[in-house]
Structures are given as structure tokens and as C-alpha cells.
Amino acid sequence: MSDPRQTTDPETNPLLKAWVTPFATPPFDELKPEHFLPAFEQAFADHSAEVAAITNDPAAADFANTITALERSGKLLTKVAAVFYDLVSAHSNPAILEIDKEVSLRMARHWNPIMMNAVLFGRIAHLHENRAGLGLSPEQLRLLERTYTRFHRSGAGLSEEAKARMAEINEKLAQLGTSFSHHLLGDEQEWFMELGEADREGLPESFVAAAKAAAEERGMEGKAIVTLSRSSTEPFLKSSARRDLREKVYKAFTARGDNGNANDNNGNIVEILKLREESAKLLGYPTFAAYRLEDSMAKTPDAVRGLLERVWKPARARALADRDEMQALITEEGANFKLAPWDWRFYAEKLRLQRANFDDAAIKPYLTLDHMIAAAFDCATRLFGITFDERKDVPAWHPDVRVWEVKGPDGKHKALFYGDYYARPSKRSGAWMTSLRDQQKLDGEIAPLVINVCNFAKGANGEPSLLSPDDARTLFHEFGHGLHGMLSNVTYPSLSGTAVFTDFVELPSQLYEHWQERPEVLQQFARHYQTGEPLPDDLLQRFLAARKFNQGFATVEFVSSALVDLEFHTQPASAAQDVRAFEKKELEKIGMPEEISLRHRPTQFGHIFSGDHYASGYYSYMWSEVMDADAFGAFEEAGNIFDPAVAKRLHDDIYSSGGSVDPEAAYEAFRGRPPEPDALLRRRGLLDDAKAA
Structure with a gap:
């Protein structure tokens, strides 16, 4: 019997033909699992040939024939991979997941010889050494620096023996990361x-x-x-x-990923950490964290630890005080058990009701998914002049996915925005933004196709989906990432949209959350799903007063996860042979309250183990929060959360510049100064605790 994954003739493969769809979008309604492997085969071959032509060009290296040529290469691979990985994460099936195992290995085998190509790196390094005399624009200079850094950090300057080992490590890490995410999905589905x-x-x-x-x-x-x-x-x-x-x-x-079954992730973690440590040492770094953080705003593990510990002490103090109050509540009720982790959220709600006369159940009927989408769109219109029109003619990967055309202030097409909001078994957990196509202007204006994926609970029997305040914040967060992609205005694909340092990429998303909880937004868009009545002023005031409640818990839950991530990647990998014992030791070291667990226990910590995007980088959310809390202050100081002058700076310096500007320079251009660190503690209501500590 022939392999069903490869039965498609390339002539009839939708992935290999021009897309005759609105805005040349992927024809999801025509795609089948068996289309992907042949498409990847063709894409790998095309890209390898393009890179070989750049490498072997007899002409002396210049920006056009080397850097620009690299930017133009791999278009088919980018196109096929974007569609494939959208399905892997948002709407998988056994056939897609099986193909994913093969593609992850093939992808590593494809990229290794490119990123470690000594001749190609020689051309890039020559340009980098002579960059001052090349007459480059600021964006071109930034692209050259980022290209050089990317190749250098991939091992292009290593000996042949070290490169061969690095290639083996990359292949194995690709397989382990894929296996980790499949295991996690398996436990969640079962x-x-x-x-x-x-x-x-x-x-x-x-x-x-x-x-x-x-x-x-x-x-x-x-x-x-x-x-x-x-x-x-x-x-x-x-x-x-x-x-x-x-x-x-x-x-x-x-216990997801930690059940001793076929989906157990403990073994994967041990191997991943060993291989990351070895790769960092091959590149001349003492630890993976040192390697990873050098190319970030934070620069060093010590800088990250300093921020996390500054926040940890007041957060822990607040959490312990809340714990004692909840234990008193249990006693008042006549119960005699000790508060356990599965009790925290339940009694925190009771405590919040007692302190602020507010619980999430009271506001949920006013936070319908449709109204919160409308609120997110309206804020973007008021800030940046863009508009959203729903399109029913654009194919998508699931019937629940909605698509909007985004137009600029000039009324011209700017982007498409796909919203995939509901939880389902075929989707991995969490919420994320990605793209099917990135904005660029290298060969004419290319408009982006941006995706938000969430896991909200669907209403039954045609009832609307009702969001908790956390859900509504998540929607705005991911839409902030989406705006970063949609408003991008750069020439080169490698600098487009969210192609920025990990500890800067969360700024546009976390900053956007601020508008969701503003009274002027809630008064307009928070309406009762049955009566259409606006949110009563009394309930709004109680919601606003309760916002900082339980921030000790939320901060402890997050910072402990970030610290464990950092320790996994700064200590020798041999220290984590027993993942559970390592987790226990690190939590004891920081004085983790036993009534609170990590936001992500290691075996389910997809941020850091299903790939390396956030490895040693989970702290990024908090690093960015220092900036986002400070940045929103610019609107508060202007006395108008939609102030046109501040919004224009926000658009020009943060949302549209992608990776074309150094992030510190971008932030200071917007704010006129570096961020004020206390803004984060103030936002979380922990400043007094910090001063006391």
C-alpha cells in the first residue's frame, strides 16, 4: 500500500499552486494532510538552490546580492510552514501530528547546513566588518547586524567537528520539542x-x-x-x-505530562536540558541562559534574577497575608482543614466578595465574546484609525474561525485578521498570536495575514460565550500582538511585526490590556448578554476596586515559574536528572508557599520545552510589564487614553517599527526616557509591600 501522506501529484497540490482566493489566502477548504510532505519537499529544494546561488555568487559580496537575496529566499518554505504549523497548533488530527514528527526533523536538517555555511557566513561577516562604509539606511544596517548575529549564534564560525555536533543537537532538540507538545496535547485530550x-x-x-x-x-x-x-x-x-x-x-x-504514561515529559526535559547546555558550551557560553540572554534586552541571567527577586519578595508577602485571611475564613465557616492549592481560587473569590463585594460571576454576563472583540477593534480604531469589516468569503481551518479585513486610515486594505476563539480537542491549550503571512515591502506592498487563537469556553445552545475578566484581558493581550503584526511597516521580512527580542515582544500585547479595563471602554461595551443593559456603575466601581486583589497569588505563580525556568538553564543539566526533585528544591529555596503551585509545572511548560522561543525567557512578560505599565502612563499624563499625539508616537515607535529599531531606542523614542521600574509594582498594587520589604 502506498504512503497516504504522499499520494498527491505536485501539479494538483494546492500548496504548490497560486492561491486564487480573496487576498491570496491559504485555501484551507482544499488542503489535506497528504499535501504537506510533497510541498515541504519542493520548498526545501527551492530554498536550498536559492541559498546555494547566493553562496556561490562569483561577484564580491554586497548588501543586495547577499543580505537582500537571503531575505528573498525561502518564500515557498515560509508559506507552507505557516499553514502547516497553524494546523498543528490550532486544528490538528492524528495524520497532521504524525507528519509534524517528520517535518520537525526535516526542518532542522534543512536549516543546519544553511546557518552553519562557512562561505555564506564569510560573505555576511565581510559586510558586517565594513558596514560603516556601505551607505546603508538605518533599517538595512539593523538587518545586517541581525543577520550576522543570527548566523554567528547558530555556529557558523565553529570548527567543522563542532558544526557537525551542533547539527545533531539541533535535530534531536527539534524532535524532543515536538514530542513534548504532542504529549501535552495527548494528556489534555484524554x-x-x-x-x-x-x-x-x-x-x-x-x-x-x-x-x-x-x-x-x-x-x-x-x-x-x-x-x-x-x-x-x-x-x-x-x-x-x-x-x-x-x-x-x-x-x-x-499533572499534565507527569503521569508516568506514554505522554510523560520528564525524560524529554532531561534530554532537552543536556543538549541545550552542550550547544551553549560549543558556542563558548558557560550556560544556555548566558547564551540565550546575551541577545535580549536583559543581557544577563543576573539582570533577570534581579528583576524577579525584586518582585518576588513583596508578592510573596502579599500572598502569605492573603493565605492567612483565607485560612481564617475556613475556620469561620466551621471547617477544620488546612487551605490547599485546590482551595485557593475558591476562597480567594470569597475573600474578594468580602473585601470588595465583587466576584467574577457578577461581571461575566456583561463580558460577551462578541462585545469584547468589538471593544478591542474600537480601541484600535480610535488609537490608530484602522477599521474592521468581517469577511465570510475567506477560507479558514475550522467553521468557528472568523475573518476580518483591516483597512488603514486611508481606507486601503492593510491586513486580514483571523480570530479562532473557542476551545476544542484539536487545539493545544493557551492563547497565542501567529501569522500566515508577514508584512514587508521588499517586492511591493505585502499585506499581513494575522491570527489570534484562544481557548474560551463556548456558550451552549446558541448562547453567547461569556468571558471572565481574565479571558477578556487575554483577548486584548493577543490582539495587542495582532496589532504588532498588522501595523508593521518595514521593508524586510526578517524585521517584520513581532520579529523583536522576546523581552520586548510582550510590550505591545501587555500594553493593550490596559484599555480593556478602562471605565470608558467597559461603559460602552460591557452589556448584559440577555437584556443589553450596560454594566451598572456600582458593579463597574467594585470591579475596578477589585482589580489588584489576589495579585500576590498571580505574581507568585508567575515569578516562581520564571525563576524555575532560569534555574533550569543556569545550573548544570546534571542537577535536573530528576525533574520533580529539581522543581521541589528550587521552590523550597525561594520559599514558595505550599498552597500555590507554579503557573506552569515543568512537564507542561510548553513555553520553554516545546521549542526554545521562551527558554530562559519566561521572565520576558515581567520585563515587558515594566515598560507597559510605564508606557500607559503617557496616556494618563495626557489626560486622554486615546490622545492622538501619544497614539501617533505609539504607532510610529512601537507598533509599526517591528525589529527595525533597537528596542531600548524604540521605547525611549516613544516615552522620551527609559521606563520607570516602580510602574510594575504600582500596577500590581505591590509597591507598599516592596517598600516595607
């Missing part, structure tokens, strides 16, 4: 907990409706289930009055 009538005590109607929709998604009509999607687990832990069921759900959620 587990659910059915909710009988007696199991629903304390659960709001909106949660039960979402639990019914989740069951329907799995072919269990008429039932209701809790899944291991964060949008299902966390609301359950907040509102379920059944302590036994909270414990069951919590333990399943925190």
Missing part, C-alpha cells in the same frame, strides 16, 4: 470529568452552559464536562463548592 447534577454545586449557569458545549464538542450530547483547558479548569476551581472535585480537577491539571 482527560475530562463528567458533571452530574450533584456535582454542580456552586457553579454559575454560564459555566454549566460552557461545560455542556465542551461535552457536545466531544460528541457527548446532553452531558456536561470539565476539561483540562485553562478556561474550563480555573473557573471550576473558583466556583465549585465541591472540595473533592476541586482536588480532582486541580491534580489532573497540574
